[in-house]
Amino acid sequence: MTTPWQAGAEPRSYPIHRSSDLVHIRQAVRALSQECGLSLVDQTKMITAASELARNTLVYGGGGAVRTGLVGADARRGVAAVFEDAGPGIPDVEQAMTDGWTSGSGLGLGLSGARRLVDDFDLRTAPGEGTVVTIVKWVR
Amino acid sequence: MSERIPVLRIGDVLLVSVQFDLEDQTVLNLQEDLAEQIVATSASGVVIDISALEIVDSFVGRMLSTVAAVSRVLDARTVVVGMRPAVAITLVELGLSLGGVSTALDLEKGLAKLGRPVGSAPR
Amino acid sequence: MVERDDAVDLMGLLSVEGQDLAASWVSEVSGSLKGRIGRAELDRELRELYDALVEALGQGAVDVHAEQMSEVRALLTELSRNRARQGFSPSETAISVFALKRILEPALRDGSAENVRAYLLLGRILDELGLFTIETYTRTRDELITAQAEQLLELSTPVVRLWDGVIAVPLVGTLDSARTQVVMEKLLQALVDTGSEQAIIDITGVPAVDTQVAQHLLKTIVAAKLMGAECTVSGISPQIAQTIVALGIEFDGIVTKASLADALKLALRRSGVDLVAQQGALR
Helix, strand or coil, X not given: CCCCECCCCCCEEEEEXXXXXXXXXXXXXXXXXXXXXXXXXXXHHHHHHHHHHHHHHHHCCCCEEEEEEEEEECCEEEEEEEEXXXXXXXXXXXXHCCCCCCCCCCCCCHHHHHHHHCCEEEEEECCCXXXXXXXXXXXX | CCCCCCEEEECCEEEEECCCCCCHHHHHHHHHHHHHHHXXXXXXXXXXXXXXXXXXXXXXXXXXXXHHHHHHHCCCEEEEECCCHHHHHHHHHHCCCCCCCEEECCHHHHHHHHHCCCCCCCC | CCCHHHHHHHHHHHCCCCCCHHHHHHHHHHHHCCCCCCHHHHHHHHHHHHHHHHHHHHCCCCCCCCHHHHHHHHHHHHHHHXXXXXXXXXXXXXXXXXXXXXXXXXXXXXXXXXXHHHHHHHXXXXXXXXXXXXXXXXXXXXXXXXXXXXXXXXXXXXXXXXXXXXXXXXXXXXXXXXXXXXXXXXXXXXXXXXXXXXXXXXEEECCCCCHHHHHHHHHHHHHHHHHCCEEEEECCCHHHHHHHHHHCCCCCCCEEECCHHHHHHHHHHHCCCCCCCCCCCCC
16 A cells, blocks of 8 residues: 655654653644544544554564654545554464454554554565554545 | 652542553553552542543553452452543444443542442442 | 737637627626526626636636636636525536627627637637536535535434433434444433433334444444443334344343333433332322
8 A cells, every 4th residue: 555645744754662652653643633634533543543553563563663644545635654663574464463362462452453443554564574554544 | 760640549549530641651650559559548449530531542441451450359449430432432443342440421420439339229 | 839929819809899798798697597696796796707817818828727817716616606505507507607608709700810719719718617617516516415414414313311311312214334423422422411321222213224333333332331321222123133133243231122211211220210100190
């Protein structure tokens, strides 16, 4: 999935290296969701999904970065976030997307839960080559 | 050094009001502080007010479940009050139903819930 | 590439000496609209447009999207939006632009080759303006329809207060996913606004539910529980009960009652209200 960043609105990049970074990412995604005009419920869903994925990047990917900004396609507007890490990757994507499955100490809701909270979800990973997760929430 | 959220004591109830987006470490600190305070004060109930929270992710959700479970072991009951509708909808969609956690619409109703004996019908 | 001379020709075409083309234009359009817009209003509208067009052509504009045409576009947008709101058809709206072509035809009869060339060029510009009008018209109509659909959604999902601490949503008609979601959000917000711990979702008036709708209802009930409120579903028809079972939807842990009255009785009992018949009253 190529992300059609809105012209003139370059995405901003935020590092994910310690858990305090998550607060900044939530704030950034909230500001964008409000600017974009998402409904209150959709804002909450988008921020929560971003929080889950950022934590995944930190815990399982060993840290990385997120790029987030406004997107537009076919007269639609939305908020997108791309989480990227150079960690070990996910060997079995299907398993990782299952509710309740976790390789760490979490609840195993991160990936599958985040997918349910957003409109577009794209996961690219290979063992040893890191993981890139892209999410988009569109204005209804 | 990360922040700690004050734990207030009213009678035999501990009250925590979460007023801002929490760092993970602050969440863990709160979980520890509450367990310690329940023992130190022999509290019979804990009320956690999250009405100011705009989002609750699985990390905070897990803390709420853990606090509820720990307090049960320590013979105290935990009530989470004031969850916003958008937060509730998001938690359901996320797949987190906070099993074992008592909830109430607001602080007053939460305190009332603690005042009632366990298992009795509401009056 | 169009030369600047062409623009001058175009202007010449629109500013024939001793002729009030704008007036003829107004008459032509007025006839086609059968007096459904006041003559004075139409006159003002079209003269403004006419002046703006002459001005734009004078500045060398030959393309609808040209910078110099911005005033023309703004006026046309306003005109199209008004027509759409007043219930005119797309043709009746576009005719306002196309009528100008017809007005200019007589000038061609004894015109020179340059005149014909200019006319064709102007015709092309007017065609584009006509299309622009129809596009704006359509967009306005779409906006109107969306707004009306939203209003209908709001109207069709009232949340009513039955008692202190008891609210209900009587659902009537077919539920689709979008509407169920609106109900869900309204109901949960109403719990907070009214401080109600009991909510009744009455689906007596709902002929059928599908898996998605049932899922939304379930999620609402779980979300209400997370907030500290209890939900009761009432009025499930035999057909819907069979659908729920056939679809394999888990309705475990959800309180259902046959009628709204039963659900209210339960909600009252749960909120600590006892209903007692007055002494001596007939039962």
